[in-house]
Amino acid sequence: MTTTSSPRGGARPNDAALLIMTSLAGGPKHGYALLKDIEAFAGTKLGPGTLYGGISRLEDRGLIEALEPSGKTRPYRLTPAGRDSLARTLEELRAVVAEGSTRLTLLPGPGLTGAAA
């Protein structure tokens, strides 16, 4: 997963696929709702091209699916395979977060709270 600088200064995840799947875990959404939701929970502003690039890859891999279109937009939702994939990815990330946090607490200096500040 890649990261980008957020307006608040820290590193934030910007893996479009992960962000889209995380957003869809909260229920089906169309493109604009996805952009706004991702910006709200991750602080990452995906561009329209990046968003639809991610959507097309996830749909190709069977991890999300399109619902009936309403006008020109089409809502998407996670498939069962997408739910499994997201759960596995989050589990892997949890392991990295736990390991990173443990190592940070062992570092001499300000520790996790100080490092994040």
Add this chain to the structure above:
Amino acid sequence: MNPRLRAWLMRLYPPAWRSRYGDELEALILASEADGSGGWRTTIDLAGAGLRERLRGWGLSGDGPQEERNRGALLLVLVSWALMVLGGGTVQRFSEHWEAGTPVSARAFPAAVFEVLVIAGALGCAFLATGILIALPSLMRLLRAGGRPGIGRPVARACFTTLVAVTATVCLAGWAQGLSNAQRNGGDAAYSVAFLAWAGVMAATLLAWTAAAVACGLRIELSRRVMRAEAWLCVAVAVASITATAAACLWWASLAAHAPWVLQGSLPGKGGSALAAPMLLAASLMALGTVMAAAGARICARGLLQSDSG
């Protein structure tokens, strides 16, 4: 965003992608603009994403199966060599009679690197021809299986441009026979214009055949053994590209240092800028071709390493 710019950006996406997601993407762009989120960032994002989708369609995005990535890499190297030929041809034409204007004491190095350029070019052509030859049986199988519709149009276009190129070459050669050496080398304005037009036709023919080869390459099925051989040839073509580009740049730099008047076509002993437009064009084409060849070879080399360890 200007509707014409938006339409142009949408054309960067492959047609199949556009027909599936184009309407939704346009609706999202308009909705984002309505809340003030448009601007140059969106333009760059759309252009980058469009090119990524193109690369993905050719198997070069890095997120497809290794087999598709290898195929994309082969085609990238094929296209890169077309650019190398265009750049190399420009150098060849530009370098005619360079020795006559260069002091004898300064000829050894540029002559040596020019020789390297010619040898690297010949080897690259030989590697490419070998790659095409070993893919021919697969092409024949595709044609026998009724795969002609997908490749008929680009091949017909290439045949047509070849016909035009042959006709133009015959006419130009006939005209050149009646001209003096000085007239053929810039002394006759009409001939110079005709020569440039002929060069354009030759470039179009090369690009048309490259497009036809890419159309075939996207459709043929290559066995693992052939794919492996093609991957090795891609690496060899990339090495030839790097060598040829380096040799051309050294030749250029050497003349710029010792005989800059050659680069400007002026009399020996007169100063001149080293930034000759034909060499700038040639070096740019060759540099772009080399970068593409190196990128393709990197993917091929990774595939070879994985298959060796697998």
